[in-house]
Amino acid sequence: MKVLVAVKRVVDYNVKVRVKSDGTGVDIANVKMSMNPFDEIAVEEAVRLKEKGTVTEVIAVSCGDAKCQETLRTAMAIGADRGILVETTEELQPLAVAKLLKALVDKEQPQLIILGKQAIDDDANQTGQMLAALADLPQATFASKVALAADKVTVAREVDGGMETLTLTLPAVITTDLRLNEPRYVTLPNIMKAKKKQLDVFKPEDLGVDVKPRLKTLKVSEPPKRGAGIKVPDVATLVDKLKNEAKVI
Amino acid sequence: MTALVIAEHDHASIKPATLNTVTAALACGGDVHILVAGANAAEAAKAAAQIAGVSKVIAADSASLAENLAENVAAQVLAIAANYSHILFPSTANGKNVAPRVAAKLDVAQISDITLVVSPDTFERPIYAGNAIATVQSTDATKVITVRTTGFDAAAATGGSAAIETAEGVADSGKSSFVGREVTKSERPELTAAKIIVSGGRALGSAEKFTEVMAPLADKLNAGLGASRAAVDAGYAPNDWQVGQTGKIVAPQLYIAAGISGAIQHLAGMKDSKVIVAINKDEEAPIFSVADYGLVADLFTAVPELVRSLD
Numbered sequence: 001m002k003v004l005v006a007v008k009r010v011v012d013y014n015v016k017v018r019v020k021s022d023g024t025g026v027d028i029a030n031v032k033m034s035m036n037p038f039d040e041i042a043v044e045e046a047v048r049l050k051e052k053g054t055v056t057e058v059i060a061v062s063c064g065d066a067k068c069q070e071t072l073r074t075a076m077a078i079g080a081d082r083g084i085l086v087e088t089t090e091e092l093q094p095l096a097v098a099k100l101l102k103a104l105v106d107k108e109q110p111q112l113i114i115l116g117k118q119a120i121d122d123d124a125n126q127t128g129q130m131l132a133a134l135a136d137l138p139q140a141t142f143a144s145k146v147a148l149a150a151d152k153v154t155v156a157r158e159v160d161g162g163m164e165t166l167t168l169t170l171p172a173v174i175t176t177d178l179r180l181n182e183p184r185y186v187t188l189p190n191i192m193k194a195k196k197k198q199l200d201v202f203k204p205e206d207l208g209v210d211v212k213p214r215l216k217t218l219k220v221s222e223p224p225k226r227g228a229g230i231k232v233p234d235v236a237t238l239v240d241k242l243k244n245e246a247k248v249i
Numbered sequence: 250m251t252a253l254v255i256a257e258h259d260h261a262s263i264k265p266a267t268l269n270t271v272t273a274a275l276a277c278g279g280d281v282h283i284l285v286a287g288a289n290a291a292e293a294a295k296a297a298a299q300i301a302g303v304s305k306v307i308a309a310d311s312a313s314l315a316e317n318l319a320e321n322v323a324a325q326v327l328a329i330a331a332n333y334s335h336i337l338f339p340s341t342a343n344g345k346n347v348a349p350r351v352a353a354k355l356d357v358a359q360i361s362d363i364t365l366v367v368s369p370d371t372f373e374r375p376i377y378a379g380n381a382i383a384t385v386q387s388t389d390a391t392k393v394i395t396v397r398t399t400g401f402d403a404a405a406a407t408g409g410s411a412a413i414e415t416a417e418g419v420a421d422s423g424k425s426s427f428v429g430r431e432v433t434k435s436e437r438p439e440l441t442a443a444k445i446i447v448s449g450g451r452a453l454g455s456a457e458k459f460t461e462v463m464a465p466l467a468d469k470l471n472a473g474l475g476a477s478r479a480a481v482d483a484g485y486a487p488n489d490w491q492v493g494q495t496g497k498i499v500a501p502q503l504y505i506a507a508g509i510s511g512a513i514q515h516l517a518g519m520k521d522s523k524v525i526v527a528i529n530k531d532e533e534a535p536i537f538s539v540a541d542y543g544l545v546a547d548l549f550t551a552v553p554e555l556v557r558s559l560d
Contacts, residue, residue, distance in 0.1 A: 123494070158489065160441070166428060169423075228537060236558060
């Protein structure tokens, strides 16, 4: 069984981004870039399914500029068998990425597609669900447990107020939540091995997809700053302030 | 121009997130209709008809809609989507699950997690965990939107008298089936609806200490109980207590953070609270930079003392 995993190159989660003074975006020149953490969990899950023997091949896909090759190499160092880059310098929005992935799903015919639930840059939380809709596949978003059988997959999902479990017919789309697994550290020998793995490059035109953005970003601004308040010396003062000044208890 | 709100409900009643979404829909400028897609959900539809500002309720009742399966709910929305300029979902687990399916099928971009309606086609939404606010304009005919409920006041739950129209329920997709649900049982208010939230961090040290120290304070204040991601990752608190970029976004009247250092991703989930209290023994902790009242103290003595002084 083939599994396709989508990975996005984003500003590293430890970097505190700064809004550009001209309001056109955030400054990502010279900041550390990494694989979106939820996507790392997706790759890890796919590789674990392969290690369990239910999956035979894991294909990692990334959409973006040439530097996304690094992200694909990381996915291959975790254990993906090969990579596909859909290369473009156009700003890619979730609908466009979902269409590119749909074209690759048609081409590769995977039984399972695993994506992160959201990217930590645009925080959109859309691509997996959009792909599922475009490909007419069932979906299980926010997965915290995946049990794969030959013709179906059972997924425990994080929902408001608890967990729910769904069974999907294959092929199916899964998006990952944080508790699904803890991705392994990639080792140097695996990084070296990953460099030799196959990496194919396509353009959106090759896949017949129009990736023109549909949302126009008019400006990007700093969020309103919340000022620090006061330090209180003891619990008694705190209670007094909450009762008589803030009037919230 | 008419906006459609997809109700968050439990078939018997309407969840509060729906009310904030109605406010966002009204801000888009036209009439507001509500879709109640459920099974035996007549009571929820009646409640939706009472919401102030709503002119029509569309009740779709079918066994296929009993468990909020994304495939079926999306199909139900799509069956009536052509009548609407705006389709708004609350940014709940359900809303986030279904909205992108609707947008993709309509071939339109989705605008996620809006916090402000600037004009009928322009919206503000946080990006990078709330470290930047993007103003985006949609060029699509239909605007499919998820609404960050903390960004909008709740519409009044009563006072309206909308007509209830029924729509035929969709057939089951046959591709996904519901197996079961484990609902965390709690007498405490739900985090996204709580007026007061008390949250604990990794400093609590264990699940036992978390409960022993934090629960009495939550009980005393009739507060929701939250946790930082560090505390959840360490197994001190269940995942659905997590407040932050990857957990719940909350904005209660009072947020008390105990033993939480204040990582960016946590602040992203609570910094819109009206009053923030931080209790931490590290006076350099970043949480103090957003706290209205900071108490530099050991939480193991300060929290119990706080509980006693609330008697």
